Amino acid sequence: MSLHHVELWVPDLERARADWGWLLDRLGWRPYQDWAAGVSWRCGATYLVLEQSPAQRPGGHDRMRPGLNHLAFQLPDADALDALVAEAPAHGWRLMFPDRHPYAGGPGHRAAYLENRDGFEAELVAPAEPLTGSGPNDRPEGER
DSSP states (O other): OOOOEEEEEOSOHHHHHHHHHHHHHHTTOEEEEEETTEEEEEETTEEEEEEOOTTOOTTOOOTTSSSOOOEEEEOSOHHHHHHHHHHGGGGTEEESSTTTTTOTTOTTOOEEEEEETTSOEEEEEOOOOOOSOOSGGGSOGGGO
16 A cells, blocks of 8 residues: 555645645656646655645644644655755755754764745655664664
């Protein structure tokens, strides 16, 4: 079984379309659906929907509240990660944890954590690098 789709309700569809559209296009996702209140992109059998629903409650997204914290995407290599990080600010994304980049997730976990203008986070993960140590703190943070 695989993930069928994820739907994000956004406060401004055009802003979200610009931010997410750039990122998803660079990640190899392709436009799938487009309607007045939403848009989606597909990768394989999975798709991501952005919708500006009239049923939304005010308050905006806060990844620190219960609910979606972030979406994580696998990249082919570290060069692809570095290229996306370099381009991201021009497309509505800022690098989170710049002082620990690209290992903010822990040793051996090469990733970029990006946040868009609406506070949504995308984690971009490069393939794991071999670890040199053997202690519990030598594993990526999520594996401890």
